Amino acid sequence: MIEKTVLATLGQRHFAIPLDGINRIVSCKDLQFFEVDGRRRCMLDGNAVITGEYQELLSMTFDRENKELGNQSCVFLRAKNRTIGLLVDRIDGQLEAVVKPFDPLTGDLPGLKGTSMFGSDRVAYIVSPESFLNLALESTAA
Secondary structure, eight states: OEEEEEEEEETTEEEEEEGGGEEEEEEGGGOOEEEETTEEEEEETTEEEEEEOHHHHHHTOOOOSOOOOTTOEEEEEEETTEEEEEEESEEEEEEEEEOBOOOTTTOOOTTEEEEEEETTTEEEEEEOHHHHHHHHHHHHHO
């Protein structure tokens, strides 16, 4: 399967985010972050949206330091009228990703549906917006 994606980088990880799962992409310089119930949020279209980096959103454990978010971007993922903000270090462009699903030996990674090769030898994790939202928002209910 081939998907049109936005390629983003967070640390050493590359994420390919399907275009149809993106609400919008905003520079963190243009957002005001605040905390509610120990979770980082920002306002988007009048709603307080949970935001964080990949590991933060899955564990709902947020960096308590005054981390500089101004150089990052927030990719707002959407699925079934729900939204969550994925913080990334940079947006690298678009990628027509050939999705290689995870195999039974390696197992699945939460919120991801496979990998794709790009460049000469780089691997991007393909985000599954719906499963990512389900996992992250289930953690908020716990």
